[in-house]
Amino acid sequence: MDAKPYNKRRHLACAKLLLKNSDLQSLRHASLELRYFLEAHVYERLLKDADQLPKSIIQKWEPNKAMKMLSMFDKLADMDLKLTITEHDGSSPITIQYNNIKNSELTKIYNTLGSYLHLPQPSKAQNYHINKEKLLKIFDTIKTLIQGNLIIIKTNYDSFECESCHQPILFTTWYVTNNESIICQNDSCKVEHFIERYDGGCRFGSKIACTCTCGAELEIFHSQFKIGQIIKCSSCSVEYRVNPNLLPID
Numbered sequence: 001m002d003a004k005p006y007n008k009r010r011h012l013a014c015a016k017l018l019l020k021n022s023d024l025q026s027l028r029h030a031s032l033e034l035r036y037f038l039e040a041h042v043y044e045r046l047l048k049d050a051d052q053l054p055k056s057i058i059q060k061w062e063p064n065k066a067m068k069m070l071s072m073f074d075k076l077a078d079m080d081l082k083l084t085i086t087e088h089d090g091s092s093p094i095t096i097q098y099n100n101i102k103n104s105e106l107t108k109i110y111n112t113l114g115s116y117l118h119l120p121q122p123s124k125a126q127n128y129h130i131n132k133e134k135l136l137k138i139f140d141t142i143k144t145l146i147q148g149n150l151i152i153i154k155t156n157y158d159s160f161e162c163e164s165c166h167q168p169i170l171f172t173t174w175y176v177t178n179n180e181s182i183i184c185q186n187d188s189c190k191v192e193h194f195i196e197r198y199d200g201g202c203r204f205g206s207k208i209a210c211t212c213t214c215g216a217e218l219e220i221f222h223s224q225f226k227i228g229q230i231i232k233c234s235s236c237s238v239e240y241r242v243n244p245n246l247l248p249i250d
């Protein structure tokens with residue numbers, strides 16, 4: 001699996017051509033090409049990191065999700081990078097300054113472009129137009145993503161097994177030090193795991209500790225816990241119903 005099927009430059013070139021025009025069709029088409037450009041960029045980034053990411057996971061990510069994941073995990077998302085190269089004695093320094101485009105900013109642009117791909121709401125349909133100035137500005141901002149001296153620092157991904165669906169859940173050190181919980185990235189699961197940090201590491205937990213009369217641990221997840229819910233013991237098949245049971249504090 002490599003990044004070759006994606007060709008950022010082609011989409012950017014198409015957008016540039018279309019932006020010479022001012023009619024609605026051309027601007028709409030330009031928005032689409034700019035969106036393809038961002039998608040190609042994100043897939044390229046992810047595939048570059050692929051050796052650390054379970055491939056089976058990213059292969060199924062749709063562009064929207066890939067965008068979200070990248071801004072969620074990238075510790076450099078909010079940083080401008082500065083690289084200084086000097087002689088051994090520290091003399092004649094050369095500084096490379098790279099103004100990073102935040103991944104959160106990319107996501108915002110991606111959504112703005114997406115909004116141009118729909119028909120306008122009836123209340124706005126009469127005078128609908130796409131702001132060409134805004135599109136040109138977006139073009140200028142994101143075209144830097146093809147410049148060669150872009151500094152990308154590898155993000156170290158790690159994963160743990162979801163306690164519910166048993167699929168790997170991805171995380172980065174940056175993410176776990178800045179968040180209290182993480183949601184399973186399997187769209188049909190989405191069970192929330194709480195992050196418990198300790199010296200030199202962290203633990204993830206999604207279950208409420210509860211034991212069946214047979215001694216087996218019950219599968220009760222914090223994020224899916226509901227009054228009236230039926231819980232079946234996987235060991236002895238006894239069923240329980242979750243009932244409110246308030247105890248007065250003495």
Ligand SMILES: [Zn+2]
Pocket residue numbers: 162163164165166167184185186189190191
């Ligand atoms: Zn899961």
Ligand SMILES: [Zn+2]
Pocket residue numbers: 212213214215216233234235236237238
């Ligand atoms: Zn049981």
